[in-house]
Amino acid sequence: MPDTVLPTQLVELAEKVIIANRRAGRTIAVAESCTGGLVSAALTEIAGSSEVFEAGFITYSNDMKAELLKVSHDVLDTFGAVSIATAWAMAQGALNKSHAHVAVAITGIAGPGGGSEQKPVGTVVFARAERGASPDKVVADMRHFADNGRGGVRLQAALCALELLLPEGA
Secondary structure, eight states: OOOOSSOHHHHHHHHHHHHHHHHHTOOEEEEESTTTTHHHHHHHTSTTGGGTEEEEEEOOSHHHHHHHHOOOHHHHHHHOSSSHHHHHHHHHHHHHTSOOSEEEEEEEOOSSSOOOSSSOTTEEEEEEEETTOOTTOOEEEEEEOOOOOHHHHHHHHHHHHHHHTSOTTO
């Protein structure tokens, strides 16, 4: 196990993701917002991760989501940054900006502020896009994590994102 300041469960799951994707011959990319690079940090804790982990995009502002990942302003204005439409567009953008086989996007509200009645603190949206997959095969989910502090929400979100990066059956 690497010597790290990251939570052990995060690094252990990242190691499982790297090993499983190496076996499957897949490369991966991530597009992170509320996790602010936590998923990328966990993946790069693993020796040899460069064989699998191709790119990480941290797009915290809506302007950067639009500029770097090509999320349309219409999607951001209509559905908001924390939406399935935005997460899906972020995942597609990460695929398009990389050569990865699969990309996962994470966007949400880590707190302590920023939540609303419709999207309280702890609301996080995930999407996974796979190169060559049917366009109607959208893998996306909105989760409501316990508001156990900003770090707690970010950790739960990073763990969920890593799970989405595991190949089926891994």
